[in-house]
Amino acid sequence: MTYEFLVASAIGVLVAGGIYLALRARTFQVVLGLTLISHAVNLFLFASGRLVLARPPILAKGVNHYTDPLPQALVLTAIVITFGMTALVVILALRSFLETGSDHVDGAIVPCDGQDGMAESAGEGEAP
Amino acid sequence: MTLADHLTILPIAIPALAAPACVLVMRRRRRLGMAISALSCLLMLAAALALLARAMDGTITAYALGDWPAPFGIVLVADRLAAIMLVLTATLGLIALAHAIITRADRKGWHFHALFQFQLMGLNGAFLTGDLFNLFVFFEVLLIASYGLMLHGQGPARLKAGVQYVVANLVGSALFLIALGLLYALTGTLNMADMGARVAAIAPADQGLLRIAALLLVSVFALKAALAPLHLWLVRTYAVATPAVAALFAIMTKVGVYALIRVVPQVFGESAGAAAFVPAPWLWPAALVSAVIGFAGVFVARALAEQAAFAVIGSTGTLLIAVSGWQVASLGAGLFYLVHSTLAAAALFLVADVAARRRGAFADSAAPGPAFADRAGVGLAFLLAGIGVAGLPPLSGFLGKLMILKAAAAQPQWGWAWGVILGTTLIAVIGFARVGSAVFWKTAPEAEGPPAPASRADLITPALALALLGALAAGAGWASALAEDAARQVLDPAASARAVLGRGAP
Incomplete structure (x- = not known):
């Protein structure tokens, strides 16, 4: 098994899990799914500069083979943006849940019941 | 260098300076913040008109950021199409801002004007940039500002539509990055003009990957342009957004169309060999x-x-x-x-x-x-x-x-x-x-009708x-x-x- 196979299958598994979660009806699963997808995207961008081991990214005398530094810069930008966006979507999902009483993505108003554990945990929190 | 040389970057620099200024003065002097925002829109319109006047005879101005030569640095390119879009954005921005101020819609939240300026900055940047990754960054700038503007005024309907809007666009951004990664791996460049020149030389074995990258990129632009079947996010979002904001959003779908018009002929144009107009x-x-x-x-x-x-x-x-x-x-x-x-x-x-x-x-x-x-x-x-x-x-x-x-x-x-x-x-x-x-x-x-409005x-x-x-x-x-x-x-x-x-x- 090569290094390439490992990275490629990791990206594939992350995307598959991300798509499964992103298609769920509740916001928290969707947020987790988006996080998985963005991890996969970051790995993919990193791999787009080719996978090489122990090569310098900076021009130096006596070195003929380099690793490409640009994808690493791109990944950094992508990480910063997705980090901010994940924070935003978590807050947004929370506000939406608190204002509408439902955490369904498609807008169906399905109040949370005891089955979800929401009602009990809220009750326990207030009890003392 | 004179001011005329830097004209190309003004439509991005003006709102980038106005937005933080709005954040700073808004709490204490609301009127000053509004004035800064309006002045910024007027200056943007002036800069856009000046760019249009310069591009009118067919001149294509390339502005190398930080004076790094293309394709190594990021370039801004102002041609006729970009100048037309800039004038349209500034005009629409001015109208939408005037409506928000007149109807006092901007008073429902603290940061309306700052977000509005960042939105305009993202739009202007997307129209000017000649670099594909930079296009992604400006797309994100305008989207992040639009999330804030869309939720302006709040309320359950906006929050509900906002979650869908943000999730749809985050998936779009992820696909955009995958397409960019593929294109970079294939061509080794992100500059659109350079990429267009290199796409023709791609080996036959890689044509499949190139097609995937092209179609992914086009799907992302189609999502932003709300092209069927990727239009489902638009109606609820635009219908519940603050009307002045929705008026500005009228140009957001056009950004997707603009990106298609810009990228398809330049990168996947007639010279792209097997992948021409995929x-x-x-x-x-x-x-x-x-x-x-x-x-x-x-x-x-x-x-x-x-x-x-x-x-x-x-x-x-x-x-x-x-x-x-x-x-x-x-x-x-x-x-x-x-x-x-x-x-x-x-x-x-x-x-x-x-x-x-x-x-x-x-x-x-x-x-x-x-x-x-x-x-x-x-x-x-x-x-x-x-x-x-x-x-x-x-x-x-x-x-x-x-x-x-x-x-x-x-x-x-x-x-x-x-x-x-x-x-x-x-x-x-x-x-x-x-x-x-x-x-x-x-x-x-x-x-029973409400009382007539004061003005x-x-x-x-x-x-x-x-x-x-x-x-x-x-x-x-x-x-x-x-x-x-x-x-x-x-x-x-x-x-x-x-x-x-x-x-x-x-």
């Missing part, structure tokens, strides 16, 4: 379907703002029917219609707001309500906005659609384009007539947008010639590559 066969049917869905939505909409949102989808579909011909005549007609349809959709959102403000609890629902103040004036504005969106004479939409029809006649499957454009126009006219007669002619007997100042902004449509119709000869020149320039990527890379393109 997305073309997919765009055409999708454009036809969006035009039908959009204007059918106009027909069945239950509220004025919802109707305007569907009109955005329909007009984008009509626009892409023209664009997907990839000929000078059809693309020129499309660009003329792009300017028109953006202003018309914005006018419709503003009229919907003006009516909603006068109808009390009935808001903008398409049901007979109370007899409200200024009914004749608002009704006239709605009539004109409806004429503009549907594309009837005397406003510019008629000329735009006529040019699209004329250009489509030269193409093999012209029957479909003619049938869809003429059919959807009829549906839209009936839809607007139905809603207009319910809102402006019929009166519910028991309905009629909020009628100014829709009137301004409609006057611009009239001006566009009056100056249609000049405007359509400019649009055609811009289309010719976009379809000649070699000239752009010469200007950006400073050498003859292969």
